[in-house]
Amino acid sequence: MKKIAVFTSGGDSPGMNACVRSVVRTGIYKGLEVYGIYRGYEGMIEGDIKRMYSHSVSNIVQRGGTILKSARSMEFKTPEGRKQAYENLKAHGIEGIVAIGGDGTFTGAKIFQEEFGIPTVGCPGTIDNDLYGTDFTIGFDTAVNTALEAIDKIRDTAAAHDRIFFIEVMGRDAGFIAVESGIGGGAEFVMVPETKTDLNKVVKSLRNIRANKSSSIVVVAEGDEEGNAETIMQKVKDKIQDPEKDFKVTTLGHIQRGGNPTAHDRLLGSLCGMAAVEGLIDGRTNCMAGIMDQKVVYTPFGDCIGKEKPLNELHLKLIDILSI
Amino acid sequence: MKKIAVFTSGGDSPGMNACVRSVVRTGIYKGLEVYGIYRGYEGMIEGDIKRMYSHSVSNIVQRGGTILKSARSMEFKTPEGRKQAYENLKAHGIEGIVAIGGDGTFTGAKIFQEEFGIPTVGCPGTIDNDLYGTDFTIGFDTAVNTALEAIDKIRDTAAAHDRIFFIEVMGRDAGFIAVESGIGGGAEFVMVPETKTDLNKVVKSLRNIRANKSSSIVVVAEGDEEGNAETIMQKVKDKIQDPEKDFKVTTLGHIQRGGNPTAHDRLLGSLCGMAAVEGLIDGRTNCMAGIMDQKVVYTPFGDCIGKEKPLNELHLKLIDILSI
Amino acid sequence: MKKIAVFTSGGDSPGMNACVRSVVRTGIYKGLEVYGIYRGYEGMIEGDIKRMYSHSVSNIVQRGGTILKSARSMEFKTPEGRKQAYENLKAHGIEGIVAIGGDGTFTGAKIFQEEFGIPTVGCPGTIDNDLYGTDFTIGFDTAVNTALEAIDKIRDTAAAHDRIFFIEVMGRDAGFIAVESGIGGGAEFVMVPETKTDLNKVVKSLRNIRANKSSSIVVVAEGDEEGNAETIMQKVKDKIQDPEKDFKVTTLGHIQRGGNPTAHDRLLGSLCGMAAVEGLIDGRTNCMAGIMDQKVVYTPFGDCIGKEKPLNELHLKLIDILSI
Amino acid sequence: MKKIAVFTSGGDSPGMNACVRSVVRTGIYKGLEVYGIYRGYEGMIEGDIKRMYSHSVSNIVQRGGTILKSARSMEFKTPEGRKQAYENLKAHGIEGIVAIGGDGTFTGAKIFQEEFGIPTVGCPGTIDNDLYGTDFTIGFDTAVNTALEAIDKIRDTAAAHDRIFFIEVMGRDAGFIAVESGIGGGAEFVMVPETKTDLNKVVKSLRNIRANKSSSIVVVAEGDEEGNAETIMQKVKDKIQDPEKDFKVTTLGHIQRGGNPTAHDRLLGSLCGMAAVEGLIDGRTNCMAGIMDQKVVYTPFGDCIGKEKPLNELHLKLIDILSI
The missing domain is CATH 3.40.50.460 (Phosphofructokinase domain)
Structure with missing residues (x-):
């Protein structure tokens, strides 16, 4: 693997920038070229793809939003749109993708990966914490x-x-x-x-x-x-x-x-970004890199989207007790 | 003058506590007894009045809201309600009042002062900054x-x-x-x-x-x-x-x-509180203690409520220029 | 068990108040009388112990520091001091103790429990995160x-x-x-x-x-x-x-x-406080109630103090990679 | 006047970026070309000067520090250094300068202006609030x-x-x-x-x-x-x-x-920046644009540096009273 790309998609969440930074620097650290795809699947289709360097992600770890921007793409839901996206990635020689987002993002990534075979690992970027396969999602704590x-x-x-x-x-x-x-x-x-x-x-x-x-x-x-x-x-x-x-x-x-991400979200974004790149290098695909019990866990996209993540029973009990 | 009382009324604003603290401590510093009236005019009618000491206002300068609480009082709009309020104050021997609030508060204070003659000085406590007679109101900056x-x-x-x-x-x-x-x-x-x-x-x-x-x-x-x-x-x-x-x-x-008051609002609340007590001691009444050009200014309640406070033209100009 | 007491000791940490609140309300919820011991072991020796009610802990969940105050006690290191502390607790009929603090606190609690047999469960209150038996300590995130x-x-x-x-x-x-x-x-x-x-x-x-x-x-x-x-x-x-x-x-x-505790520390403090009281009711003693992998875990005081808690290797690796 | 330049110098202060943004956009609004000089007098000597556009200052109003950077320059204290700086400005056709900083900055600006005659107006950028000619300096409130x-x-x-x-x-x-x-x-x-x-x-x-x-x-x-x-x-x-x-x-x-500037410092920086550019256009020089009593005031550099700005007596009195 020589070249990988990273994008953010769906609702933005604080810590996405920390994750992008970690993907870029881990990639470079491991000897890869890293590209940024702007505005998610929309930019993939339009070919809005740029080489990223270590300094491209300087001074962003503390910022909310996402420097790669995000957008919702209707066109990516069509076979033609995805074909176009694939052609653009092929033209750049992209051999692996890191997709940062929530269940909509992963649903798209799953289809795309299965259709065109470019290895893809996701990072859980959403404030809702509703993804199976990670204790917390990036942005939730903020x-x-x-x-x-x-x-x-x-x-x-x-x-x-x-x-x-x-x-x-x-x-x-x-x-x-x-x-x-x-x-x-x-x-x-x-x-x-x-x-x-x-x-x-x-x-x-x-x-x-x-x-x-x-x-x-x-x-x-x-x-x-x-x-x-x-x-x-x-x-x-x-x-x-x-x-x-x-x-x-x-x-x-x-x-x-919005807002500056908390320490927790900067750390989590950084960990997931590193784990995603290492996962790609190790041959993983069609899965999300999450953190459970402070360790890296890779979970198939299908489970992340499909399996339910229940509320913690202890927390529900606390609410009853503490409001007396 | 031996005994004064302080209350907060209308919408609460950050810095009201700094103002209450300043009224209490300035009063004590000047040799007065200070009483707190709870829930504004409502508490005045119900006789919800307590002696306050230096330690009663410890550790509140940094807190939003108001420890004296606030309420809207329908009854105070009736002559009977105001009569009752006066009786309660008389029973406590209150000879001066500091009223912290906005134009509704001052409208009530003006009538009450004119009817019963207890000297009253106001402090501008409202987030809206819409009171004539002070550059800023307490809570606006926060x-x-x-x-x-x-x-x-x-x-x-x-x-x-x-x-x-x-x-x-x-x-x-x-x-x-x-x-x-x-x-x-x-x-x-x-x-x-x-x-x-x-x-x-x-x-x-x-x-x-x-x-x-x-x-x-x-x-x-x-x-x-x-x-x-x-x-x-x-x-x-x-x-x-x-x-x-x-x-x-x-x-x-x-x-x-809500929220912890900014430095500006803690300072402004403290200054107005001190000025209100000093104003009472100096025989002032029916007026608000505000800060203009960093100096204390007393303005009749009638002007505070009745005169318009225009927006700063420089600010309006800035908006046009900066949005290019 | 009818009566329990709670205290904070050692360096204060944000979230201690959330923990005290949870101990008090969980105790009351479970039908117990709860007492607060002020200034840690010092107050235990001096008999500075007061009954606590649900409203005693209202509006404190968001505050730094500890309403029970903290102190270092030389006297508790002597057998005479501990004897005096025991007499005071006995006089109040205290049958269980929740000790909130770090390793110094637990060292004292262990000896005291072993000498006088009053069941004691700890909560990890320290900003340093250096206690074995819990993923995080209360105050660390803040x-x-x-x-x-x-x-x-x-x-x-x-x-x-x-x-x-x-x-x-x-x-x-x-x-x-x-x-x-x-x-x-x-x-x-x-x-x-x-x-x-x-x-x-x-x-x-x-x-x-x-x-x-x-x-x-x-x-x-x-x-x-x-x-x-x-x-x-x-x-x-x-x-x-x-x-x-x-x-x-x-x-x-x-x-x-100092500072207002983060969401994480308020939650962790609340969880540990609830778990400590439930632990006492279930007959546990000489152990700390911590949270590991989002579940309650009780660990003997001896292990909390004695076992090493290593840094996460993933984090050390991240530092190397991200600083390129 | 067709071309002006802006720089920041001395210790940085929050709100400097708001001031730079205002200088750039006011200049463009008034039909001027605006240049940024990097690293203060040091960059003036080294010719580190770049054209600035409206978008060059997008999304900086909320940031601490200064995008133009700051530095202390020994060389500017020599006649040779200042000569070199002048040559660089002349080469760019700069006809007016906005200098953002404190007394060290203004001391340099005064000499430079007197030696080479390029009109210069200052903006009070320092956290210390120790400049005569403005109620507050940019950064003080933060x-x-x-x-x-x-x-x-x-x-x-x-x-x-x-x-x-x-x-x-x-x-x-x-x-x-x-x-x-x-x-x-x-x-x-x-x-x-x-x-x-x-x-x-x-x-x-x-x-x-x-x-x-x-x-x-x-x-x-x-x-x-x-x-x-x-x-x-x-x-x-x-x-x-x-x-x-x-x-x-x-x-x-x-x-x-450091830190994001408060509303007050963003407003003050914006006002001073606008006033400095308008001052240059109106033919002013060798003076600072400050805000007193919410109005623009231009004060000769000599007075800004030389005249004392006393503490407010009311504030000193407050400290005595409130600590009882």
Whole structure:
């Protein structure tokens, strides 16, 4: 193997730059030429591919976003699009690919690898932490801390006014961000897609809240089966029927994707990037390089996408205990 | 004067605690007894009043929110409510009041002072910076920095995806937060209630945006006459008619009220608190203690509420120049 | 078991409050009475012990330091001191203890437990991450992120002046903070007690640094065998003999112990606190409740103190690769 | 005027990049060509000068340090060096200069302007706030907030251990950083070069500290006449003679120069940059563009350097009152 390429795709996440940097420098360290593909599959089709050097990735480890940019590509879903992408890679002599992204990215990578045979190893770059095959995804820790800082700020104002806040965090299918930011933020309730939300229990608890409790925080994952934070707040408000209670909703939104990555995400991005390049050199393909129990683990793309990653039962138990 | 009381009212703002601390310690330093009234006018009516000591305000200078809590009081708008409040203060022997809050707070304080004659000096505690008689209000600097940090995070993800973001910041009647966070955040446009928003100019500019510009940020004050961020984004999107452009909206919401106060707000809160107590001792009443050009200035409540505080023309000019 | 007590001891670490809160609420949830012992072993001897309720630990999960305070106790090292401590606990009817701290704390707890038989479970509260029996200690993640933010700031000024910075982080016997902050901070070299520091290699590398490299960061654990950052900088400077090179030293110091805990440390503190109480109820003693591979693990105090916890080989490898 | 150049010099400060961006874009907006000189006077002598475009300064407003880099130049102190610098500027057709820096920078600019006549306007870029002719210097607000965050962290650990901390902040000749971070950080004492430090008063106060006070913070400007923080701590310790008291020293060092600039410094840098370019176009020279009372003020370099800027008396008074 002489030449490899790296790209980022799907929603960006903090730590992607640390991962790109690690892929580039590990590749060079191992004697490879490394190329960057810009704007994911879109740039692969358009041939937006550039040689990368050690200095190309200087001073990026601390930055959010991705210097390779990201985009969603409709064309890559067509055989013609993928053919074009393959031709471009062949023209550059690319013999291996590192794909940084989430399940959409890996779904594309799997098909492409099976059609054209260029060895491909993935890195788990998504804030949602919903990929099987790695304890954490790159960007998750930063997103949780960003959500937590926002909850801390809201608690200040909630406590000053004796208010009940419903805070919506990201997580369409997975409640990891909600659970960890909810525990850290001292939330009374955390509502996630993975578990049945019992609104009557919430109503009962908020109604009987103890006198010296000055505020209540409810964290809602955007994909909860009872609706988003606004919807759930309205349902609860309608049931509580207490004009004295002051309800507010805040949706954290896109700030959760940005920001300087935490130490954890820089380290994780760096580890996965190194492991992906080493995996390619060792002949691996069609799999993701993740970190489990602080060790490198390679998991087939099919499992990463297809297998469920459950919430930690200990965390769910904690929420119940700590909100008393 | 032997006994004074302090309270916070209206929307809370970071630095209120620094102000309360300064009122308490300046009072004690000057030989007074100081009392804290909890939950603003509500607590004044209910008699929720406690003696405060130097240690009562230890370790709060760095905290958001207000240890005295805040509330909105319907009852204080009635003569009976105010009578009750007066009786409670009289019972405690309170001879002077420091009222920390915004224009609603001062409107109440003015009436109450005129009806019952207890000398009252205000401190400008609101994130909106919309009070005449002080260069800045307590909490404004923190709110701007909080908005700015959020914009920085969003720029990361905007740049990664070549997106156009409409970010809504607080400011129902005043655009100060929008202007300062917009300049600091490198926004293309800032839309505020004080100036006419020309959507056609925005549309033209966003359509012709230069090729190497990777993202665009538009900051919208919630009270802009064209609507909130969501409404304005839809209008712009409808006019641009370009399916390639990716529009997103983020509403920052209540995180702007909380958080540890900046150095500026701790200092400003401390200065205003000291000045308010000194003002009371010097026989001042019915006025606000503000800081203009780094000096203490006392302005009648009537002017604080009634006179307009315009945006700085230099700032508006800057936005035009810097977005080229 | 009806009554348990909790205390913090040794150097404080961010997340200790989350741990105390979890011990108190888990205890109450399980039907126990919970007492707080102030200032560690010192307060145990002096009888500084108070009942704690759910609201006693409200609004502390986000705070650095420890509400129970900490102290070093000479007297507890004497049999008389420990006897007095035991009498005080007996007088309160304490039947179980949760000890939050590092190896000094556990050494004391082990002796005390063996002498007087009160069941004791520990929680790993130290920023150094040097305890066997848990993947991470409570406070470590916050300390690493604090160090990293400092390195990020220093890199700004280092790059502006083409300087070489030696940054000293905490770690008398363990290089965990140095390694993780060094990787995340893009350091050229990381010097730790666990590995032999080769100054000649450093000198050679810094001398031949590539032209487009604008700055260099060297992270030094305070306990490195070549000396502290100042000493090492002088040695390197003397060997390089290049007046053009501008060397600077910064010692981060005590800021690494404070600050709001990260999401990770709040979660870890909460988990360990819950596990410690459950351990006591289940009859465990003389052991620490840690988290390994996201599961609760109880490890005898003797092993926590006595067994070595090595640095992760993957991390050391990363440093070599990423600094090219 | 057709062509102008901009450079940064001396110690870097956060907000310099915002200032450079504003100079470049204001210049282009006004129809000028703008050039960047790298590494201050050093690059002027070496001819390290490049054309700058609007996109050259994209995405830098939020970054610490300076993209134009900074350096100290011995050669510029010689007539030959300045002659060479002049030749290089002439060769590029530069007709006006914006010099961003502190008093060293302005001293050089004054001589150079007087010798060769190229119109020069300065911008106050230094964290020390020690320049006459502007209420604040670019970078000061960020440095104060950085110092304050460090003090907040140290207070956590100081309170946990009942310790007395001496914290050294930057300020060789000026106590502005010490005073504002000291007030914001709730310091007991602030020691600055401008006022006589009375150690006996400090000793007396620390000895009699009230029982419920858990920690004490003393902020020391590095240039205090009694010595640096370490020296002062030793003197105080020797006088107090109380083995129970636990003294610690932390020197914040270079972290105070870096970090993302605050909203205030981004705005101030932007305003000064705009004003400097407008000043050049209006025929001004040999002066600094500062902001006083929120308006642009041009002050002769001679006054900026020569006139004293006193500390605000209100702030000194506050420290006395608030530490009771």
